[in-house]
Amino acid sequence: MKALFIVTGRGLGGDSMIALNTMRAFEKRGIQCEVALDSSAVGTLFEKNGYDWHRISVPHAGGMSATKSSTFSAASKSLKAMFVARDLIKKLGVDFVVGVLGGGAVIASLAGKVSRKPTFSICLTPLDTRICPKLNQCYILPESEKFKWDVLPKNVKKTHYPLSDNIVEGNSDIALDKLRDYPNFDENKKTIVFSSGSSIFKGTIDAMNIVSSKSDEYNLVLVGLPLHEEYSDLIDEDRIIYLGYINWINHLFEYSDLMVLTDDGISIAEAITCKKPIVILARVKWGRYQNIAGVFKGAIIESEVKDVYENVQLAFKDYDDLQEKSIFYAKECLKASDTLVDDVLKKVNE
Known part of the structure; x- marks a missing residue:
């Protein structure tokens, strides 16, 4: 067919x-x-x-x-x-x-x-x-x-979002190897990944800069390409690790301790499968509010940009509880592709 x-x-x-x-x-x-x-x-x-x-x-x-x-x-x-x-x-x-x-x-x-x-x-x-x-x-x-x-x-x-089979093949050693190329990376620190998908929105940069200004205890890693060229000027590469657009996000998610994402997109499902806690930034993309925390109840902490540092601290405080819920939703996300395809083919063959 x-x-x-x-x-x-x-x-x-x-x-x-x-x-x-x-x-x-x-x-x-x-x-x-x-x-x-x-x-x-x-x-x-x-x-x-x-x-x-x-x-x-x-x-x-x-x-x-x-x-x-x-x-x-x-x-x-x-x-x-x-x-x-x-x-x-x-x-x-x-x-x-x-x-x-x-x-x-x-x-x-x-x-x-x-x-x-x-x-x-x-x-x-x-x-x-x-x-x-x-x-x-x-x-x-x-x-x-x-x-x-x-x-x-x-x-x-x-x-749920159909995911690639290799999303569960993340290798933290591969990510560690690549991160060591950046002079401000410290493998003794916890690593937080910031992403708003393939394009970096200003709210994501603002959130990272807030965390950077309040603490130097984390490796802050930014992924994607700026939505507008002028956003590049807001990225302080002396204080954060800017990776740009990468094809090894599964390895990076596997290595990271925490992810700070926007409240939409396939990245959330990919991150959930890595069974790590997530802080979701609301209203970053065109002011939209999606209530994704209402879908993945107990696995995600929702935050306004201005409150991101406090919610990062909360995520590490409640780490085990958030991770337990992530494990439950990871199973749902990983079977989404097969469930969808099986249902389509059943209807095609009726």
Whole structure:
């Protein structure tokens, strides 16, 4: 069998990582996977992992930050995008279609419907969770408000983030080896990793600088690339260890003692699998509040940026209790890919 993944975004960040991890889970079951991105995408993540990709139109309304005007703009482009995607579905002769988040989920739903192919959407935003269940089976991720509902609408199921198999293959010795290259790293100190995903938001830098100004007892490690060039000036590499964009995050998470993350994205699930306590920074990304602590109850401490130092101290104080809860949720996260794929293939074969 063959599947087409229609993915929102530029082919770089968390949206594409969700797609890539899910594709690999299907491939373990012998399913051939093709991927389509918007024509403006760069597709770096897929290319680095040996995948060619197809250029189509995937209008983007802005995800969790969509406005009325951006939604209207995306909607006005959707009809043409639907027919472009339909033509690709026919050309490739796929057996089913998977849409990944936002515009990817919506265009997959529309194109799959007119192509009369079984279609499945991985959803997150207010727009995709409203439109896609009317057309096909959907799987909602933890940031969606519906994830916290006890009773879900028709055609909606919950899923944790699909993760790569190698996330549990983290080797702390590899991370230690790499960190030793930085002159301000001290292996006798505890290590705290700060991340807001592939892009570094200002709130994450502010939080790290607050901790740095109040204590020198930790190795403070920053991961990602600044969202805006001027943010680079806020990073004090004399006081922190700035790694930039890395491909060994599983090793770094395994080595670290604590992680300070933003309240969305696949990084939280990846960190949970390492069974380490997490401090979540709320409202860092465009002022959004996701209440992820309400999903991973007891495993995460939620914090405003200004209170990060006090909550880091609290995390180390309650370390054993937080770690115990992390172990429970790690099991849920690690089986997410297989559970999702098994459910899709069951429905395809009905």
